[in-house]
Amino acid sequence: MLEEYQLLVQPIHTAIAGRARYKIAGLWRCQSLKRYLELQLSAQPDIFQVRGSVDTGNLLVIFSPHLNHSQVAKTIQHLVHIYRQNLRLPPVPVGVNQCLLPLISASSLATILSLVTGIIYSQNWDELILLNIQKLHDPILDRVMLGTTLLGEPAILLALCWSLPQFGFFQAHPESAQLVTNATLSAIGLNIFLKYIFARERPLLWERLINVDYYSFPSGHAMVSIVTYGMIAYFLAQTYPHKKQEIFLFTFLLISAIGFSRLYLGVHWFTDVTAGYAFGLLLIAGFILMKGKFDQSQLLIGM
Numbered sequence: 001m002l003e004e005y006q007l008l009v010q011p012i013h014t015a016i017a018g019r020a021r022y023k024i025a026g027l028w029r030c031q032s033l034k035r036y037l038e039l040q041l042s043a044q045p046d047i048f049q050v051r052g053s054v055d056t057g058n059l060l061v062i063f064s065p066h067l068n069h070s071q072v073a074k075t076i077q078h079l080v081h082i083y084r085q086n087l088r089l090p091p092v093p094v095g096v097n098q099c100l101l102p103l104i105s106a107s108s109l110a111t112i113l114s115l116v117t118g119i120i121y122s123q124n125w126d127e128l129i130l131l132n133i134q135k136l137h138d139p140i141l142d143r144v145m146l147g148t149t150l151l152g153e154p155a156i157l158l159a160l161c162w163s164l165p166q167f168g169f170f171q172a173h174p175e176s177a178q179l180v181t182n183a184t185l186s187a188i189g190l191n192i193f194l195k196y197i198f199a200r201e202r203p204l205l206w207e208r209l210i211n212v213d214y215y216s217f218p219s220g221h222a223m224v225s226i227v228t229y230g231m232i233a234y235f236l237a238q239t240y241p242h243k244k245q246e247i248f249l250f251t252f253l254l255i256s257a258i259g260f261s262r263l264y265l266g267v268h269w270f271t272d273v274t275a276g277y278a279f280g281l282l283l284i285a286g287f288i289l290m291k292g293k294f295d296q297s298q299l300l301i302g303m
Contacts, residue, residue: 009073203216
């Protein structure tokens, strides 16, 4: 039976009885599978509505309260297996759809940021960038930046992680909240280790508005905030795909503002921040890959 069902059907939103959203391996960019599943599932007596999305690879199913989401998942697995047998397609590798695109995106961005970091450092542009940012200093903006930088404090990010199981999607999926917490703790630990290895001194170009200690490279605020907020955005975008663009845009603006606040306050070089983002993105990629492997084992056990 394990070999028969190679394709994955991963429940990603099951908090409401009689309604569930599934991540379907092979559905992404596949209109024929979408039409097939919608037609076949709609013919089932206890399934009332089916709506697939080839943009996200998700399938929304509304069904009778007499069924549970696991029973519906097994029905979908069976239908996808038949579909692929009829087309004589090879099995889709487990976890490909749910983690391949985020992995590629995170790794590509990390590579770009690493190249930017190397170029700026080699050209000695760090000081020039900070001196230009200093020209923006204003009493009102000072207060805004002091408030913004707090959103990237590791202690505040950990407090956010530990409170996640009390809210929305994470209340129904505590394992996802735990993964965000684990990723945040890993980012903090790795950042401390990297600071010790590189031992780069912080900039001293003007009188700082805040007191900081320890080393500069890479920026802990940039690294930990992109991991925490990035992982939260990843789960929310999977759960609310119709709001995916808004979720990622808000997250991008928030993380960028935190990184800029560190430059504005004069406590980090520009390359500290870009490197922090790069290391954080690699951590996100690693944890998404781990999640895909874990989901694979859990779903195969349940088949």
